[in-house]
Amino acid sequence: MAAMPMAGYGQPGTPMGAPPTMAPGGPAGGGGRGGRIWLWGLGGAILASAVWAGALLATGGFGGSDKPKADLAGYTYTDDLCDPTDTKTFEDAGYEVKGADSRNSSNPTHSSSQNPALDSMSCNIDFKPDSASSSDYSSVWLYTTASLHKKTDPAPEFEATYRAYESQKTSSYSYKVKAVGGLGDEAYVVTQTSRSSSSTGGYVILGVRDGWTTYQSTWSEYVSSSSGATAKTDDEAVDMLKKSAKATLAKMKE
Template sequence: MPPQGQPPQHNPYAQPTMPSVPLGGYGPVGTPPGAPPTGSGGGGKGWLWGLGGAVVASAVWAGALFATGGFDGEAKADLAGYRYMTNLCNPTDAQPIEDSGYRQKNDSGSTSDQHSSSESPTLDTMTCNIDFEPSDAVSNDYSSVWLYTSASLHKKTNPEPEFEAQYRAYENQETSSYSYKVSPVGGLGDEAYVVRQQTKSGSTTGAYVILGVRDGWMTYQSTWSEYVSSSSSTKAKTPDEATEMLKKSAKATLEKMKE
């Protein structure tokens, strides 16, 4: 206690009774840009100004979390307008393939296609497989031609970070007979890649091409697989020719998947 009649002495080491509010990146603790100085006569005004700024910043941050679903720990799925369908063969556009000299194989009078689908709260998947044959093929020609398409609606996980890597991985799958070339493709979705199998023998009896497309949280893939015997009267498409067919088919198919 100070002697009677003397004012209490200020202790320079005393802890403040009112905690300051740190606002990282704003200079002195509790002092946002443009805040008035906290000199004599200011008392707690600087602290109150900083606290007000923190409240406003917190409100903005909270609003952003509500808008993006951050409070749920999940971002809202961007399905880009695509919808689930039980038969992916319906929107699959085969016109570019038929225009290139192929026809769908028929089995007992019905088109030879196979499809499957699965719907769940986290992931919807759809597939379609269509068998083709060259339009000018004769009875003793042997050929195996099919178009396989698949689509997935990712409802909980954004496929973007891993999408390109899935296709780039083909570049490491090389054998003594073939290798793969991976190239980006423009004009389809947010990103797209084509994988071309290249035979080292220079054979023209077949083509194997994969086209992958990501549009938002929707992923789509179409695969062209063709083999014709060396004695066949028909010739297989080159990988470049097959790529153009897949690009045209994918563009039309994706548009139909939004209707």
């Protein structure tokens, strides 16, 4: 009588746990219908795994994360920032643009640059007080800059940029920084305080962040003590900068 295989073992000569010698459901040789079904099932599993892996990569499922998209708040690049810069506010306050009536005037001046990460624009305008005579010495200028941050959000460092002025003190002057409302997502004013009682001018900076767009305007004024003109107070300068910035930023969205 032939010996029977022991329970738990495969065919004689086949190690325990070894795979079957032919695909399930088909004869040896793999050329039958069962072999094709097995191959189709394997191909479907591979395809499903590839689709699943692709979906994970696309959605950051493997631990990656998509970089945030730049929020420029509707502002656009211009190669001449002086064009949208509001000067009417200063003209209404008693100033005029130097050389405005001259075709050969080099005032105002501007510069700009575009880059995949950052677009930068600037404008510098020289003014003179309406009440100043031709012999009076005065230096009044407005310097504005605008930046479109296309790769990095400026929000985390924006306030710190202006708060840093508070630590800049000398024997001649110091700075005060305060937050102001009504402009963009956040805005700060920096005023220079002179320790000299004979000061006849002012220096004020306004910084605005709206989304990933930043804007800054600087007012600098010096009027000689013998001049018939009077320099604006810091509060008056701040009001002018805020009003001008609001008008300028609105034009930059057009």
